[in-house]
Amino acid sequence: YRTWSQTTSPVTTVAVLPFQNAGSDLTIDFLRLALANEISTILSHTRGLAVRPAATTNTYTQPGIDLQQAGRTLDVSSIVTGHFLKASDQLQITLEATDVKSNRVLWRETVDAPASSLIATQVQMGLRVRRSLLSALGLPTPSDSGSQPTNEHAYDLFLRSTALTLDPTPNPTGIDMLERAVALDPSYAPAWLALSRRYYVEARYAKGDASIMQRSVAAMERAAALDPDYVPAAAGVIVNRIERGDLVDAHTRAKDLVARRPDSVDARFALSYVLRFTGLLDESTRE
Secondary structure (H helix, E strand, O other): OHHHHOOOOOOEEEEEOOOEEOOOOHHHOOHHHHHHHHHHHHHOOOOOEEEOOHHHHOOOOOOOOOHHHHHHHHOOOEEEEEEEEEEOOEEEEEEEEEEOOOOEEEEEEEEEEEOOOHHHHHHHHHHHHHHHHHHHOOOOOOOOOOOOOOOHHHHHHHHHHOOOOOOOOOHHHHHHHHHHHHHHOOOOHHHHHHHHHHHHHHHHHHOOOHHHHHHHHHHHHHHHHHOOOOHHHHHHHHHHHHHOOOHHHHHHHHHHHHHHOOOOHHHHHHHHHHHHHOOOHHHHHHO
């Protein structure tokens, strides 16, 4: 166990906080969480970088946050955040990274894209993040940026769904939006992952329908197949396998995933989940 789970190199830790809507256009307010989610997804493909999950960062929505204090609370070395403004037919996004220890701005970029094309916005943000943010953090550019959206309407539905919580009332609406999104663009892995998670919550905590759980499993498998380097999807497949009682396969997959990405929060959580189910509680707690 120690030979493959505790052999790690230094890891850079980062949290991407919700963005601020600098204008009065509430029709694009969903971008506060959506833009942060997209940057986290881009960063998740970077080796040597641990990205804090949205569950711990989405609460930082209020303006005027003390970034240094937030960074200490989240136990990260850097904070990424920003703001956006829609002016006429243009969307302007300012991105910024702050070093937590020194409270110094490490990196700042501005993205200007047509408001009518969120895919164009995503492409430009991705280029800025991979080419200059990672360099500012002292990290290499990943060779693979993951699957990309190809349909504007599908991508809009996906981004809007990120603003909906997993609570019983909004979750079915989120499922409907994502089902339409993957029907229009079946090649975009993050949409399948988001749909799988919503199916899981619906099956486990709402209707308890076995057929919905089967859809969750199938959607997670689809996400992992579309993007083999998308660690959250690979980790989701492992969790599904262990819950179905396939201990050997889940353990093998978890072992391989942590060996490939020892820096990943999702990989470590998946391993801890497997170890707990196999009775290795001390090892699970360490993970």
